[in-house]
Amino acid sequence: MAGKQAILIAGPTASGKSGLAVELAERHDGVVVNADSMQVYDGLSILTARPEADALARVPHRLYGHVAPDRIYSVGAWIRDVAPVLEEIRAAGKLPILCGGTGLYFKALLGLLDDLPEVPPKIRERWRNRLAEEGAPALHALLARSDPSAAQRIDPADGQRIVRALEVGEAAGQPLSALQTGRRPGLLEPAACVKLVTAPERSVLRQTIAERFAQMMAAGALEEVAAFRTIPGAMDGSAAKAIGVAELSAVLDGTMARDVAVARAATRTRQYAKRQETWFRHQFDPSWQRLPAPDIVAIETI
Template structure:
């Protein structure tokens, strides 16, 4: 580690060991782990979103975990504003920020590779959410295809959340979402002064890690967490509601599916999500990112 390095970025698929590596590096370099995962920002889902353990929280400082109300909408733009405040604080203290997570858009935002998104007024947001509830995602996808065919072509007709987001942004900003992704945003992290790492686990090993981690979540009280979350946040937003395991365990609690089936569904969804993350990182991150296996990263932590 040289004096020129101002930040470390650690990306990778879920269950690949990012948090362990981040804590190791934070201890070695006097750093602070900063969340870069779109679900770990939410309160109430510490177990299911695999937020850092109490042990890790005691070893090094962590920031931007569990600070968002699950009923709130939270975008890459909102994350960037929060991250900027954290960075200013850490730089004043002379502490190294170590960004860790699996949300690729957050990393692109940090590096200035996303254009600033317009603020969406509540009236526009509520209008499109109401239309989604009334008409369904396929109908709105057809409208998006007419208004912004480039963005519509990248979205599934069943992905109501992202379809609505694209329509909201277009109405609020007067431009298509695809037209606002030219990579002219404000960079908070200079890639030439950052160490950027993508963990690339063996596929078979990752599948085993995902299954084992879900078992650990269940042992840690994931079912009780789901009960408490739904009681506290019955009107949780669409993003927080996407936490893998939430819908599956909720169905089990309600008696709609057997326990074993709920677990299989959650593990399967997690594996599918990990595969999508791996594909995204492979196509979106350039050669400046060091691609390394989790095992090698830990053994070479002193050199990273």
């Protein structure tokens, strides 16, 4: 691993990323750094499949559960958080091992995303209030006048993306489309990284997902959601979108049977994993090594 800046491990949920990261960290004196947009949030360690105590005891882990669940968090915020962490790891003479299922985090690391400004909270809040009051189609009409190119690419019903385009445009003082150059400064050189994608066979992944959600329930996922719902603002933030929160909330409210909730959450997880795998296949170039059996193949060959 001499001369390498980092090991990057991407892949769909339940594909063996975390275990592989720990094994490689032990082999190469590494530190595992979270690159998953759900695992950054505090309050849902079970449902977001954050590393368990035994993994945390084996090697250092960073940027897991460091964000309050009511906070709005973005790829830009993660880049700002991860930059000093990478410097600390390098200064200690260790190897960063970035692991997660959020493809945009990896693209940002490698300088393959747009360089967009941070949106002030007041601007963000104003546009989100307008979305709630006026609806997505009305804001899409505004976007069509101020940034026709961006509006053409965004569905009129996609309120989240419409608001993002409007708030970034206001913060930057120019249209979002003018900022989309794909040239955000990267923190790592692509050629200086080992880049891996965990890619088990779909039938294997489906079985793993079913087994893992059952394990989550046995580990106290229902109780975790009950506690999460008591955190002020948590159910209104992005963390509440974690798969299983809505289903288990329905169980707690008495509107859904436990077995139905488990089945629905497992189905949603399979659908999400399929979308992730498709994204990685289309967005990552051939320099990313695909690993159908990461627990065996990667450890023997890296």
